[in-house]
Amino acid sequence: MLGTNPRSHPEPAATAPPSPGAGTLLQLLRDGVPRTRSELAAVTGLARSTVTQRVDALLASGLIGPAGEAASTGGRPPTTFAFRPEARVVIAADLGATHGRLAVTDLAGAVLAETSADLDIARGPDPVLDWVVARGRDLLTGLGRDTGDLLGIGIGLPGPVEHSTGRAVNPPIMPGWDGFDVPGHVSNRLPGSVLVDNDVNIMALGEHFAHWRDHDHLLFVKAATGIGCGIISDRQVFRGAQGAAGDMGHITVAGDDGPACRCGNTGCLEAVASGAAIAAELTRQGIPAHSARDVVELARAGSLPALQAIRQAGRDIGEVLAGAVNLLNPSVVVIGGSLALAGDHLLAGVREVVYQRSLPLATQHLRIVQSRTGERGGAIGAGVMVINHGLHPARIDRLVAT
């Protein structure tokens, strides 16, 4: 733990609710369906007069607006109210080892503008975050919005992050970032909450939000240079006691005889099935490959050794996933990351082993699918992280309290 931070952002305590209502009404309206005051009263069980008061507060905040009239049952037709996703915007950044992707989204998570660039994370936090701030401002300007419209900024980093303080913790490929106060740096330059998480968690959140919102339990596996996993449980990122949950890359798959892993152990999944491991193996076989991208290109060009290696990596990932499926019983497993771009080979290997090794009760309704958000998943998830935080019912209650 790196100590508390004035910009840390725990969810408001559930045991001490302020007078509730507005946040709950907004939560209902976030589905985009316009509703009358009577409908809102019926769904929530609140008194009609209370609903009117809450609706007025939300109207004043701009988060909802009138949305035309409902069909009349006689007399003056009642007004309906709807969520206004355009009321605020979010800057969402997905920062990888060598590449940065930036989006501005509305409050429904729709990408309004985006950009990307080669960006070496190892240059350190100052230049990298300054890029986020400067390009974020540019995107806002291009949309005719200004920083006063910001709900917040969401940032994904390619390493372990302490979510509660927004700081990287001993990140292996990010010199200069260890313990750096990312929210502090950005908050001095832009208004709004600043939330930070690791890249796999935001990819899991983005994939869940974009395609699997009616599933409560999802695993997202990123197979790229390394291998990581983001766990969505009850529609939220599952973090565990120290926020370290989801580390799948260093689970043993090849035993004590397996190859050495950079973590100091042997036989870790990452040491046998990551893009880096496959590239090294192909190079040993006389087929030069330096990265996960090289492996994917070889596979696309029809290289049989590359195809076989990717399929076997899928089986190895499947071995570990079979255990994760038995333990966590998700209803969806999504395979993403650059290795997944090689087409169905990785997925075929994963399916082969999971359906063989997991229990029937756990696989009965299980879907194992390729990522659909692809390279945009991380930025979408970084935006969703900020939206879910900023529009949390208790926070809205405080925001619009009169």
Add this chain to the structure above:
Amino acid sequence: MLGTNPRSHPEPAATAPPSPGAGTLLQLLRDGVPRTRSELAAVTGLARSTVTQRVDALLASGLIGPAGEAASTGGRPPTTFAFRPEARVVIAADLGATHGRLAVTDLAGAVLAETSADLDIARGPDPVLDWVVARGRDLLTGLGRDTGDLLGIGIGLPGPVEHSTGRAVNPPIMPGWDGFDVPGHVSNRLPGSVLVDNDVNIMALGEHFAHWRDHDHLLFVKAATGIGCGIISDRQVFRGAQGAAGDMGHITVAGDDGPACRCGNTGCLEAVASGAAIAAELTRQGIPAHSARDVVELARAGSLPALQAIRQAGRDIGEVLAGAVNLLNPSVVVIGGSLALAGDHLLAGVREVVYQRSLPLATQHLRIVQSRTGERGGAIGAGVMVINHGLHPARIDRLVAT
């Protein structure tokens, strides 16, 4: 899924709160600390008049009572109010393959009376549940309480259970129980909610409640005839999409060359490290053993092969747990079940491998400990399951609504 059931019991939806308050106040008071109306208003942010109204409703329900006067700051000293754990009682049953254990607890989970008996689960649901009902009534009578005081009945079963309907699903050792309507059968004979779960989940809940309430994330491993795992996440049982979460016994540890498992696969943890597997292995070595209990007795008598086998079983369990720790990042792992009664040998093997194989970030603050609730853990957990359900704030709000 076995369809819906009128006695199923989802938690009330979070999106449509009734006018809140009483349930939240009770939740605060469940810590046993008496509080004045002013203190309750200060903690909750509710208006003093609202607190008075809620407190009156809770007094009328008998769930709280006056608890003397607070120190006065001048004028008449204010009354304090405290939770009354004796207001209701719970019948809690932990049913094993050949043994049943029954307790009556108060609303703080304290065991007021208990009994146990040899009870063959394979006799089928009618005689077994009738034993629960009859002995439950006897315990109540002995305490001078009657069935009108019941908050509910909690039952743990030694097989997979669909928690939402309270029915066993394809249980391997429970002929006649598959799909049987346990809540229906019991509800026809006793008042109160009837909740059912599998034995490992209630053991995890009991251990967490009794000893680890300030830890949000706990894994409980039951190592006995079989091997199972109960996951506590955010202080609740983690169930996953189909309620099948926590199956640790059929995760691969010995690979394709490992021994055949009753599930149809090879090399499952249960096939190499369960009490049944160890007993079979010792028998092969010329040391007759038929059960986990035999193995434990041999170990206690100093049998070196038994001690070695238990230590190795600990290592095998540790292999699987190391992966679970990386994935879930709990802060406590509790080892229970009859094999754990062999003393430190099992635990030593578990620790050896988990600390070697899990990531430093995940083991930094991890405690791996022996079960302390022992044979009472299941019954305590079955009681806690009913209490947490019955005293859920939204349910209390409805109960005392005026």
